[in-house]
Amino acid sequence: MTEASARLATELAGPGPGGPRTRISVLRSGWPLMLRTTAPLAATPVTAWVRRTAAPARVHLAAGAAGPLGGDRLRLDVRVGPGSALVLGEIAPTLLLPGTYGGRSRLDVRIHVGAGAALAWLPELVIAARGCRHTTDTRVVLEPGARLVLREEVLFGRHGEPCGGYRQRVRVETGHGPLYDQELAAGPAASGWDGAAVTAGCPAAGTLLVVDPGPAAGDGVPGAFRDPGTALMELGGGGRLLSVLAPDTAALRRRLDGAAARLLTCAQEPAALRPAGV
Structure with missing residues (x-):
């Protein structure tokens, strides 16, 4: 059994060549949670959306x-300082x-x-292998004007094997109270689910949560995410939740990336400049 924690914090560093910059004020790893700074990412709708706040x-x-x-008992603490921006990802699934x-991890x-800060939290795929018993509990607090992109992906068992016991809860709160609180339980009956009613038999599922309380956040929401197994829900406070069921992980990522491109572009463009139908 392993018990470990890691901490990450950012702060606004002041003006740079292209505008405000973000610096890392705390970066503490605890094996096996290893935090590493990485090179600038390729331009994507997510990076463009984050840069509205500061160079991340x-x-x-x-x-x-x-x-x-x-x-195993693991904990990750992240604090994005006022006015700063952070893109946080994972190296591998x-x-x-x-x-x-037989303990629970x-x-x-x-x-x-x-x-006024911005965070894109983009973890990689979680694979619930046969026999696992695991809980992931994510809690996010957003201060006034804070923005968030949060992606979650899970594969229910490796190829040809049943799903292990898996629970995932995500709760997002603002100063006005809870904005989003959802729990997914999959796997053997002991974990609360043992059939296709939750996922319609699909082996992969994911969500994309976007919270953008800016003045454009309520305009131009895509009128149709009509792909099978895809649903878009409006939340309060400039939040939108896209839920996806997919036949495989490649299709799942394509749908989530496509949704991110549409939702985040709508969040940062004036309505008059958006393409027709968006």
Whole structure:
């Protein structure tokens, strides 16, 4: 059994050649949670959206060992300082594995996004292997004017095997109270689900949560995400949630990336400049 924690914090560093810059004020890894600064990312709708706030810091989380394994207790704390911006990703997918003694593994993610700050949290795919028992609990607090992009992807078991016991909860709060609180339970009956009613038999599922309280956030929402297994929900406070079920992980990522391109472009363009139908 492993118990470990990692911490990351950013702050506004002042003006730079292209505008305000972000610097990393805390970067503390705890094996197997290894935080690493990374080179500038290619231009994407997500990076363009984040740069509206400031030139972002870029950090990726790398696993220093296999797992999490049953019994592991891991925690990641992230604080995005007021007016700063952060793109936080992962190096590779996470494979959840059973432990020797059948214990439950757990990852707690605690995120605080300061006033006027922006965070894109883009973890890689989570694979719930046969026999795992795992809980991921993500809590996000958004201060006034804070913006958020949060992507989640899960594959219910490796090829040809049943899903392990997997629970995922994501809760986002603002100064006005809870904005979003959702829990997904999949796997054996002991985890609360043992059939196709939750995922319609699809082996992969994901969500894209966008919170952008700016003046353009309520305009130009795409009128149709009509792909099978795809649903778009309006939330309060400039929030939108896209949920996707897919036959494989490649299709899942394509749909989430396509949705990000449309939703984030709508969030940052004046309505008069958006393409017809968007």
